[in-house]
Amino acid sequence: MGVKLEYLNVNKKPLKGRDFLTLADYTQEEIYYLLYLADDLKRKKQNGYVYEPLKGKTLGMIFEKSSTRTRISFEAGIYQLGGTGLFLNANDLQLGRGEEVSDTAKILSGYLDGVMIRTYSQEMVTELAENATIPVINGLTDLYHPCQVLADLQTIKEVKGSLENIKMAYIGDGNNMVHSLMFAAAIMGMEFTAATPPEYEPDAAVTEKAEKLAEVNNGKIQVVHDPADAVHEADVVYTDVWASMGQEAEQAKREQDFAGFQVDGKLLELAKPDVTFMHCLPAHRGEEVTADVIDGKHSVVFQQAENRLHAQKALMVALMR
Known part of the structure; x- marks a missing residue:
């Protein structure tokens, strides 16, 4: 559509x-x-x-x-x-x-x-x-961060040619980015899977609202705890920092809790061959994403930022x- x-x-x-x-x-x-x-x-x-x-x-x-x-x-x-x-x-x-x-x-x-x-x-x-x-x-x-996600939708449409039949995987903290991405995917009829550690899931009320929006728009919303499950055959893989602004005191604990949730080349291989990597920035290379991924051929983070x-x-x- x-x-x-x-x-x-x-x-x-x-x-x-x-x-x-x-x-x-x-x-x-x-x-x-x-x-x-x-x-x-x-x-x-x-x-x-x-x-x-x-x-x-x-x-x-x-x-x-x-x-x-x-x-x-x-x-x-x-x-x-x-x-x-x-x-x-x-x-x-x-x-x-x-x-x-x-x-x-x-x-x-x-x-x-x-x-x-x-x-x-x-x-x-x-x-x-x-x-x-x-x-x-x-x-x-x-x-919420709706302005960022509006630009994200524009970027996906530019890169993929359409928002139809898009499977997006998000890896990391169930934060404001996940909430807005869930709403966007649900409204636009996309398939969205967030993989977070159990204690860092998205807000339950927001997830429920997104699921209801997805039902009427032929979309799909899931929350899992295994990054590999989320990334499998994904068109888009998205991540964000593990500690957002105001959470700096939790940095050390979060680094431990998010072990296994880094987006690296091995994880990206589970996605589709033409997968697109996205990050809302600022990024911490070596934490939530490796440098070879964010600076690699699949990354559109600066196109995303310009948008x-x-x-x-x-x-x-x-x-x-």
Whole structure:
């Protein structure tokens, strides 16, 4: 299934004013719309075409968590679209001094045309969106990372030619990446298997929701504890760091607990011959993945990282134009 290119008609604004908090809030058709729009914006940039549909618009970017890809891609993206991005460190806002999230949302709605927030609590993002009258984009929380996964879908579609009949295996921690990848696979009708140590499984409620989404979209969601089972005949193998931001104190314990969950050449051999390796970055070579895999011929991690720019530009155009 796909969405015809006429969905890119600028007079059609199917997502205008919407929030982007989790992929589970979007239909398959809406996600395809965003992906085709991202492809179109990528071609425009590659061809040197100046396209500024957000001229005069301002995006506020709230950061409680530091970032490389999220900040640069959003800031460059809004600029390329003709708008302005304002970097807002949470410690510099009254949020950092105890102002109610609802009050901040109402204030920002009077100044800005959209807000991107990268923080710890999904509840904060939800409360911000509930009280704002402008689009709110989830740049990352401890529960979800939907912007990254939108770029991941764009990358898979570029490399494989389609999202149909794709089997994806994720190896590692059942974190925010797994949650968003499960939702994406379920909505797009893909087969997704996460292999985690028993005590690091994805959130049970999120898994249950993904399974229900998969039922109506002909997808399949599984959680196993053997990386070999997950990777067998996979089209895409994905991993992430074992200790995410804020979990640095657990690093030593996690290195022990994740023994056997490293993606190396031997594990990758169990996948299909044309397997694609993905990682959301930053990566720790020699821990969750070996250097020969992440720097090898199957890896698309830098194409994947670049697509953050194009996918997020599509989001901003669709929501803020």
